[in-house]
Amino acid sequence: MTSYQRIVLAARPRGEVKPSDFRLETQDVPAIADGQVLVRNHYLSLDPYMRGRMSEAKSYAAPQALNETMIGGTAGQVVASRHPKFAVGDFVVGVLGWTEVAVTDGCMLRKVDTSHIPLSAYLGTVGMPGMAAWYGLNQIMQPKAGETIVVTAASGAVGSVVGQLGKLRGCRVVGVAGGPEKCAYVVDELGFDACVDYKAGQLLADLAAATPNGIDAIFENVGGPILDAALPRTNAFGRIALCGLIAGYNGSDMSIKNFRFLLTSRLTLRGFIVTEHMEYWPQGLSELGLLVAGGKLRYRESIAAGLAAAPQAFIGLLHGKNFGKQLVKLI
Amino acid sequence: MTSYQRIVLAARPRGEVKPSDFRLETQDVPAIADGQVLVRNHYLSLDPYMRGRMSEAKSYAAPQALNETMIGGTAGQVVASRHPKFAVGDFVVGVLGWTEVAVTDGCMLRKVDTSHIPLSAYLGTVGMPGMAAWYGLNQIMQPKAGETIVVTAASGAVGSVVGQLGKLRGCRVVGVAGGPEKCAYVVDELGFDACVDYKAGQLLADLAAATPNGIDAIFENVGGPILDAALPRTNAFGRIALCGLIAGYNGSDMSIKNFRFLLTSRLTLRGFIVTEHMEYWPQGLSELGLLVAGGKLRYRESIAAGLAAAPQAFIGLLHGKNFGKQLVKLI
Numbered sequence: 001m002t003s004y005q006r007i008v009l010a011a012r013p014r015g016e017v018k019p020s021d022f023r024l025e026t027q028d029v030p031a032i033a034d035g036q037v038l039v040r041n042h043y044l045s046l047d048p049y050m051r052g053r054m055s056e057a058k059s060y061a062a063p064q065a066l067n068e069t070m071i072g073g074t075a076g077q078v079v080a081s082r083h084p085k086f087a088v089g090d091f092v093v094g095v096l097g098w099t100e101v102a103v104t105d106g107c108m109l110r111k112v113d114t115s116h117i118p119l120s121a122y123l124g125t126v127g128m129p130g131m132a133a134w135y136g137l138n139q140i141m142q143p144k145a146g147e148t149i150v151v152t153a154a155s156g157a158v159g160s161v162v163g164q165l166g167k168l169r170g171c172r173v174v175g176v177a178g179g180p181e182k183c184a185y186v187v188d189e190l191g192f193d194a195c196v197d198y199k200a201g202q203l204l205a206d207l208a209a210a211t212p213n214g215i216d217a218i219f220e221n222v223g224g225p226i227l228d229a230a231l232p233r234t235n236a237f238g239r240i241a242l243c244g245l246i247a248g249y250n251g252s253d254m255s256i257k258n259f260r261f262l263l264t265s266r267l268t269l270r271g272f273i274v275t276e277h278m279e280y281w282p283q284g285l286s287e288l289g290l291l292v293a294g295g296k297l298r299y300r301e302s303i304a305a306g307l308a309a310a311p312q313a314f315i316g317l318l319h320g321k322n323f324g325k326q327l328v329k330l331i
Numbered sequence: 332m333t334s335y336q337r338i339v340l341a342a343r344p345r346g347e348v349k350p351s352d353f354r355l356e357t358q359d360v361p362a363i364a365d366g367q368v369l370v371r372n373h374y375l376s377l378d379p380y381m382r383g384r385m386s387e388a389k390s391y392a393a394p395q396a397l398n399e400t401m402i403g404g405t406a407g408q409v410v411a412s413r414h415p416k417f418a419v420g421d422f423v424v425g426v427l428g429w430t431e432v433a434v435t436d437g438c439m440l441r442k443v444d445t446s447h448i449p450l451s452a453y454l455g456t457v458g459m460p461g462m463a464a465w466y467g468l469n470q471i472m473q474p475k476a477g478e479t480i481v482v483t484a485a486s487g488a489v490g491s492v493v494g495q496l497g498k499l500r501g502c503r504v505v506g507v508a509g510g511p512e513k514c515a516y517v518v519d520e521l522g523f524d525a526c527v528d529y530k531a532g533q534l535l536a537d538l539a540a541a542t543p544n545g546i547d548a549i550f551e552n553v554g555g556p557i558l559d560a561a562l563p564r565t566n567a568f569g570r571i572a573l574c575g576l577i578a579g580y581n582g583s584d585m586s587i588k589n590f591r592f593l594l595t596s597r598l599t600l601r602g603f604i605v606t607e608h609m610e611y612w613p614q615g616l617s618e619l620g621l622l623v624a625g626g627k628l629r630y631r632e633s634i635a636a637g638l639a640a641a642p643q644a645f646i647g648l649l650h651g652k653n654f655g656k657q658l659v660k661l662i
Contacts (some may be wrong), residue, residue: 052595096352223590242594255586259554263573263602265382 001026001040005307006069006099013054019320021054022070022311024196030103035107038080040101044307044328045073045123046314048221048246061273070098070310073114076330077237078095082290086111093122097133098310100330112222117295124157124325125299126288130271132274133161136219136241137169139277140270143239145170147216150207152226154195155182157325158243162219163192164297174210176226178320190298203229212215222252223247231258231265240269246318300324332371334359336638337400338432344385348649352385353401353642359433369411370423370439371384371432375638375659376454378488379577381551385480392604401429404459406443406450412448424453431661437596443548445554447624455488455656456630457619463605464492465615467572469552470608471601474570475499478547481626483557485526486513486631488656489574493550494523495628507557507653516654521629528543534560554578554585562589562596571600577649580591585603631655 003026010023017127030231032038052069053064064071072098078086083106095103095108112122126128143149149166153159154175166173175186175195181194194210196203207229214235223245248254264270292295302322310328317326334357341354352574360493363369384395384402395402406429409417414437425440443453455461474480480497483507484490497504506526514526525541535609538560539586545566555578578587601626633653637642643657646658
């Protein structure tokens with residue numbers, strides 16, 4: 001292998017992301033220097049937060065640079081090493097971006113054990129999305145047994161973990177997802193108590209029916225009309241973990257009309273970025289890994305084939321076309 | 332005195348509160364039984380929260396009953412007592428409502444010392460509004476010296492205390508108030524670092540100029556466009572104490588367009604009702620009382636004369652026509 005492909009950001013999207021915002025490039029595989037590692041990526045992780053990085057608007061992280069490899073989490077294998085901590089053949093997760101291979105100095109690169117946990121799970125349930133779920137549930141929502149929690153984007157990489165962790169705590173768990181197929185999966189396979197199909201046209205009535213005792217905590221991935229539907233059903237002293245607002249990532253109006261319920265229900269809402277709370281990762285990943293290895297946390301993956309498929313898969317993710325964790329499989 | 336006047340809720344307002352939503356009634360002064368106290372009210376407190384009670388919509392408290400005395404905080408003097416803890420002549424604060432006299436069993440009635448603190452201050456800076464300020468600042472905003480805090484309705488009973496407590500902590504304190512007169516008062520008399528006049532037509536530019544280092548914490552009394560202006564200027568990990576949303580109390584649209592900054596700035600927002608946190612009142616009132624007695628907390632009162640003036644004064648309060656704590660003086 002003397003050359004490889006990568007995808008760079010070609011243009012900042014205006015509104016909807018288009019395939020032409022990306023460009024596929026061929027590069028020569030570089031030689032590695034002392035202290036460096038050459039990694040062959042097996043999987044790319046596609047995540048909604050990437051939409052924010054593509055813009056120049058003020059956000060929590062610097063924007064993705066134009067004409068540079070799109071950022072993103074990766075799982076792969078070391079194919080050459082002049083680094084004392086990594087050997088050829090090691091399975092590693094990192095943040096190497098939308099590229100078939102990458103050279104790294106090993107920062108942010110972590111060896112993982114694939115004997116009981118599939119490599120791809122380290123990008124999902126036992127990776128950043130799983131940790132987002134773990135952190136939001138344990139540090140912000142803190143639900144007690146018997147409380148009702150609502151999880152939006154419930155069949156997704158994050159929401160699916162939130163709901164299953166909530167069930168393990170003895171909560172009534174209500175998901176919100178798009179379409180009967182996802183809702184059936186959320187209830188039948190993930191074990192949520194109920195799932196509201198926001199595309200069915202009766203969100204308010206369906207959410208009311210699914211939360212007869214109101215809502216004690218919300219894990220919010222979506223925002224917009226879905227959050228507006230949930231706010232009036234909140235109980236006093238409810239908690240909202242604000243993890244994502246995917247409904248607005250393409251520039252849609254994200255007004256919240258029912259904001260006043262934050263006051264009248266005396267809610268606590270906290271926005272968070274899980275990569276800013278790395279001190280919780282060892283504990284959280286250990287718990288999540290044990291649950292996955294023990295078959296107690298289920299997940300589903302949408303796998304696009306080949307690097308060139310990444311832009312379209314990412315665009316689909318922003319429209320909820322994925323079903324579970326969205327990955328791109330490179331080899 | 333054999334008869335007295337009171338004001339009852341005659342009708343639930345639709346949209347704007349009207350004088351005809353209230354009715355002035357004359358009643359006979361009742362005899363008191365064992366364990367009861369007869370109080371002559373000197374001052375009524377008028378507060379924005381009362382607007383919420385006038386509606387039947389879901390909220391944190393039961394609605395004000397029709398044809399019953401309007402609820403509200405009061406300060407007055409005991410004129411007859413068959414209660415072992417209260418003697419004729421005692422100054423007392425309570426929640427006796429919009430009435431010249433009231434009979435009470437002493438629950439919620441508290442003797443106060445007027446030797447260093449004026450009686451009316453127990454309805455403002457050393458009462459519920461002061462405690463709302465104290466709780467929001469100390470328990471939610473928790474600002475550090477050097478941080479920038481923004482206080483809306485800055486010249487009001489609550490906002491004025493928040494800002495002065497913030498200055499005592501070494502913060503940069505920026506108020507938002509309506510009109511040049513209130514803004515001058517906020518800066519010149521209360522000692523805020525700056526005050527933005529939201530009626531001046533350039534809220535965004537003025538707020539930006541007043542917060543060159545962004546905003547670390549917000550005390551929110553207003554909501555609507557003012558909160559929308561502040562959200563984009565929040566720094567990472569900012570805190571918002573949500574005490575009131577007076578902009579919407581008459582039914583106006585209270586959409587928050589910039590909700591997404593709660594995520595991108597990783598804000599923590601908490602709605603609160605200070606009467607649910609009585610465990611902090613002894614400490615808070617003691618601190619506030621010492622500051623008032625020592626001349627370190629300044630305040631201003633708008634005083635309407637006579638019970639019959641209460642409805643119009645309340646309507647004015649909802650439109651920001653008061654200047655400082657709105658009271659009704661009965662004798």
